[in-house]
Amino acid sequence: MFKVLKTExxxxxxxxxxxxxxxxxxxxxxxxxxxxxxxxxxxxxxxKEIGCQIELSNTYHLHLRPxxxxxxxMGGLHKFMDWEGPILTDSGGFQVFSxxxxxxxxxxxxxxxxxxxxxxxxxxxxxxxxxxSNLGSDIAMAFDECVENPAxxxxxxxSCERTARWLERCKAEHDRLNCLPEAVNPRQMLFGINQGAxxxxxxxxxxxxIQEIDCEGYAIGGLAVGEPTQVMYDIIxxxxxxxxxxKPRYLMGVGTPSNIIEAVARGVDFFxxxxxxxxxxxxxxxxxxxxxxxxxEKYAADPNPISPTCSCPVCRSFSRAYxxxxxxxxxxxxxxxxxxxxxxxYNELMAKIRRALDGDCFAEFREKYSGKLExxx
RNA sequence: GGGGGAAUUCCAGAGCGGUCAAAUGGGGCAGACUGUAAAUCUGUUGCCUACGGCUUCGAUGGUUCGAAUCCAUCUUCCCCCA
Numbered sequence: 001m002f003k004v005l006k007t008e009x010x011x012x013x014x015x016x017x018x019x020x021x022x023x024x025x026x027x028x029x030x031x032x033x034x035x036x037x038x039x040x041x042x043x044x045x046x047x048k049e050i051g052c053q054i055e056l057s058n059t060y061h062l063h064l065r066p067x068x069x070x071x072x073x074m075g076g077l078h079k080f081m082d083w084e085g086p087i088l089t090d091s092g093g094f095q096v097f098s099x100x101x102x103x104x105x106x107x108x109x110x111x112x113x114x115x116x117x118x119x120x121x122x123x124x125x126x127x128x129x130x131x132x133s134n135l136g137s138d139i140a141m142a143f144d145e146c147v148e149n150p151a152x153x154x155x156x157x158x159s160c161e162r163t164a165r166w167l168e169r170c171k172a173e174h175d176r177l178n179c180l181p182e183a184v185n186p187r188q189m190l191f192g193i194n195q196g197a198x199x200x201x202x203x204x205x206x207x208x209x210i211q212e213i214d215c216e217g218y219a220i221g222g223l224a225v226g227e228p229t230q231v232m233y234d235i236i237x238x239x240x241x242x243x244x245x246x247k248p249r250y251l252m253g254v255g256t257p258s259n260i261i262e263a264v265a266r267g268v269d270f271f272x273x274x275x276x277x278x279x280x281x282x283x284x285x286x287x288x289x290x291x292x293x294x295x296x297e298k299y300a301a302d303p304n305p306i307s308p309t310c311s312c313p314v315c316r317s318f319s320r321a322y323x324x325x326x327x328x329x330x331x332x333x334x335x336x337x338x339x340x341x342x343x344x345x346y347n348e349l350m351a352k353i354r355r356a357l358d359g360d361c362f363a364e365f366r367e368k369y370s371g372k373l374e375x376x377x
Numbered sequence: 378g379g380g381g382g383a384a385u386u387c388c389a390g391a392g393c394g395g396u397c398a399a400a401u402g403g404g405g406c407a408g409a410c411u412g413u414a415a416a417u418c419u420g421u422u423g424c425c426u427a428c429g430g431c432u433u434c435g436a437u438g439g440u441u442c443g444a445a446u447c448c449a450u451c452u453u454c455c456c457c458c459a
Contacts, residue, residue: 030412032412034412035413039413039415039416040416041416056412058412058413061413061414088412090412091412093412094412095412095413095414097412098412098413098414102414116414141412144412146412222412223411223412224411224412225411232411250412252411253411253412254411254412255411256411259411272411272412273411273412274410274411274412274413274415275410275411278410278411278413278417279410279411281415281417282410282415282417282418284409284410293407295406296406296407297405297406297407327416330416332416334416335416
């Protein structure tokens with residue numbers, strides 16, 4: 001269930017509800033816990049404290065370890081990781097891109113050589129739906145091919161036509177599995193994914209085609225894979241008019257704080273990105289003043305918090321000097337604190353975007369912050 | 378007291394006559410990271426008026442066209458025997 005509460009130009013303020021966790025306020029950032037955990041030692045309990053509304057996990061990775069059958073036996077992913085809120089599972093389509101050297105694509109689906117031990121795994125639309133059904137997530141993503149950049153027009157066309165056919169199969173299998181009495185989450189929803197690389201005509205044709213297949217939401221995939229930022233914005237601009245107004249839009253894998261602000265301005269509701277957690281683990285911290293590389297020597301004896309304007313649990317208690325020390329001393333606490341801070345920032349970013357939309361001042365918010373939050377402090 | 382071994386650029390440790398400003402680790406410094414094969418990867422780490430030059434390999438003196446590499450003395454450290 002999705003409801004647009006209000007709009008400001010193309011930007012939308014909305015509410016989304018699903019089987020778990022009540023209502024998600026959008027625009028929203030989904031905190032990424034690929035293997036059922038946020039990397040850096042952050043648990044689902046921590047997510048509650050840092051303002052996370054919805055969590056994202058991965059089909060391919062959980063299928064390999066511990067195996068979706070085990071997660072199912074444990075009562076589903078919510079119970080397994082003790083997260084009561086909504087969960088979106090990515091389909092494995094991104095691994096078609098990120099694990100390109102280890103896979104082969106055919107019409108039926110994709111065979112992977114496991115990145116862990118090399119054993120062969122076949123994943124097509126039906127397999128991905130079956131795994132996501134076993135995980136019991138609230139939103140299942142359609143199985144797609146995230147095409148690498150740059151792609152030729154010919155390949156992008158072949159690929160996104162195949163992804164459209166895969167969506168039909170996903171939809172059929174998803175509906176079938178949801179109706180089974182043993183379904184872990186019978187109210188699981190399905191989002192379709194738009195592809196077409198950097199070619200507006202392919203993007204638009206694909207978007208028109210996939211919205212004929214009834215999904216609870218539609219995503220834009222295959223962006224932020226190396227193309228210039230402006231190209232990404234141009235593609236969103238091109239596709240957005242063809243996305244259903246009454247359904248949520250999800251820009252997959254994006255992005256920097258400014259990318260998110262710009263995409264909200266273009267009508268996107270859902271986001272997810274590895275950046276706050278990965279960069280956090282690598283010592284790069286986001287603040288309202290810009291980014292802080294806590295590893296830099298200049299913070300060695302800095303008694304201030306990461307950011308003077310942040311009220312996250314980390315900034316409330318610890319100095320830059322302490323956090324830098326933890327990183328230098330290889331303490332796992334460093335990763336945890338850095339990731340907690342960054343996720344707090346991302347969740348707060350979304351809260352501020354929502355508040356700006358509520359107050360009809362998103363344009364000013366955008367003007368004030370877009371393009372500035374990535375500058376070095 | 379006697380005998381033997383070693384001293385290398387921040388550390389450890391290669392090198393044993395020219396191709397050495399000196400391998401490789403570590404540490405330091407900096408950068409990258411966008412649906413997570415990432416607690417990973419990359420660059421850099423003597424000085425300078427830098428596609429070239431200058432001073433380095435415990436100290437001093439010597440051999441040689443040429444020395445971190447050979448010789449002498451000294452200093453320090455380690456090991457073995459008494």
